[in-house]
Amino acid sequence: MHSHNGLKTAALLGLLTAMILAVGYWLGGSGGLVIAVLISLVMNGVSYFFSDKLALRSMHAQPVSEAEFPQLYQMVRELSQQAGQPMPRLYVSPTMQPNAFATGRNPQHAAVAVTEGITRILDYRELRAVIGHELSHVYNRDILISSVAGALAGIITMLANLAWFLPIGGGDDEDGVNPLAMLMMLILGPLAASIIQMAISRSREFQADASGAQLTNDPLALASALKKIHLGVQQLPLPAEGQLASSAHLMIDNPLRGGGIASLFSTHPPMEERVRRLEAMAANSGPIQYMR
Template sequence: MHSHHNGLKTAALLGLLTGLILAVGYWLGGSTGLVIAVLFSLVTNTVSYFYSDRIALRAMRAQPVSEAEFPALYQIVRKLATTAGQPMPRLYVSPSMQPNAFATGRDPEHAAVAVTVGITRLLTPRELRGVIGHELSHVYNRDILISSVAAGLAGIVTMIAQLAIFLPFGGSDDDDAPNPAALLLMVILGPLAASIIQLAISRNREFQADASGATLTGDPLALASALEKISYGTQAAPLPADGQLTSAAHLMIANPFRGGGLSALFSTHPPMGERIQRLHQQAALTGGARPNLR
């Protein structure tokens, strides 16, 4: 339902980030620093993109599991992957009691789906299936690529801003030199604007994965009721905000950290209420009371 709109919005936000880089770069005058910043950011993000699966799995201490250990989980994932015409991803389980799940991997061939022990205990098989549909959709929609690109662009803005502090701006007789107050403002506001755009892209991809996932499972209400349960569960047991986990937060089905108020602007996920409402709308449109549990 929202998918065309979501794709355009993501493209527009990525364009905005690129524009921000050009604006900041132009304002600083295309220095060598600019080139270095861009190259450095490209390298670090390419590396993290190719290792995206390992980083997140390690952060959640997720272990690979066999079909013998988790037959029901394997069955759900296999059916959905087959329905989507995609290869079977690797399955992982994290010992965390917090109900959460994430998928990672740069493409369907390198995909990994991880669930926490907490979520397998909290959800019914039907709800878990809704969650896995959402997670697989992140992989099929190339969201790991999109979020890596967004992180890369935001990283470039931040690096340029940090470099700006050290760049020599000629003597005071130089009329073209940015004035120090404006420079300071850019150093603070540039990265802030970049991260706000980056997070807006992340929220947008969540809505998209909810919509595609519900289409894949044919059961929007299962995901809606799973999200309701998860939202209570994550608030009851927020994860410790350590650096490693913060980097994987955008991959999770629910933001693992608490927050309200202004944090809506700085959240990796849209408000649960809004996600649930959209799923109910989608169910109403598709008559989604009949899950295709083949």
């Protein structure tokens, strides 16, 4: 399952870690570094263990029984068994925007949620492809990876904030520190951390598209579902506020408004590129090859 995207994710996580070490070294190994790391780890630890509850609450998702959604249960059970993984809990959100997300820190604690809107616009094959994508997020441990990325980015931001209050010393240098370098770190550090964090999310989406299409053996159904979802999301964007904003990166398509410069801070790769890769995957008949 490891492809180019897995390597990219590892490299980006390494880059975030290196940034923390560099900033920490620059701050002169002060106690502030330890405090920032601890606070950020605690905050992210909490969100990691409660990730499923937070995301489900933000979308007002309710658990559903097999009697209510027999088709949904059937496709999820079939794909879980095929992957040799436990059956996740299933939820439906009353939202009319077509979207879906998976959450939970491992396959034993997983939940898959779809919105009412998505069940209305997708056919059986397309919905099954979306479920394959969501289950792939769980199997690829994406909640863990995004939690780690969030923790690292949080530490960098916290260190930059601490730098305002800490007497920064460059060793023996009596003149203190270059104010320009200081400003660069305070502003660009957190900005760079956010952009890297978004890039990690984007590479996880490509990975889930590829793994999901492999699991369902139906890349074209996922491509077609993504097109429909993207159109529906643009017609019915959700307000970017409160808990929803913090769960947006979990959705199969970004549920919030935003274009232009906002795309730099997007947690999702461009939909055209996702569709193109899936169509290329389908075109490579025979054993599925991962895209470059």
